[in-house]
Amino acid sequence: MSSNKLSANTQHALRQMFPPEQHAAVVAVLETRCGLALPLMETASPEALERIRFAVLKLSSGSLPELERAVSLANTDWRDVLVAAGFANSLLAHVNWFEAQFRAQ
Secondary structure, eight states, X not given: OOOOOOOHHHHXXXXXXXXXXXXXXXXXXXXXXXSTTSXXXXXXXXXXXXXXXXXXXXXXXXXXXXXXXXXXXXXXXXXXXXXXXXXXXXXXXXXXXXXXXXXXX
């Protein structure tokens, strides 16, 4: 069963990148605009969406306006955010980014 809910790792990353008062807004953007409505992602699991969501989080650098820009790009063609974030050439690049950025915290 597919869901727009965020994976535990995506929740962890956004909590580390954004101040607490912005968490609800970031969750809303990711769940409503960067999920199952993306092209070819209608049946994706939260873990499958994680690669795209990590890409938009990385591109945002913890800024809501930059997050909005990245999500807009993902809605045009989510492959572009994978390329911009450096996640296009490896299925594990997003996992490596997450581990390097957040596992030590």
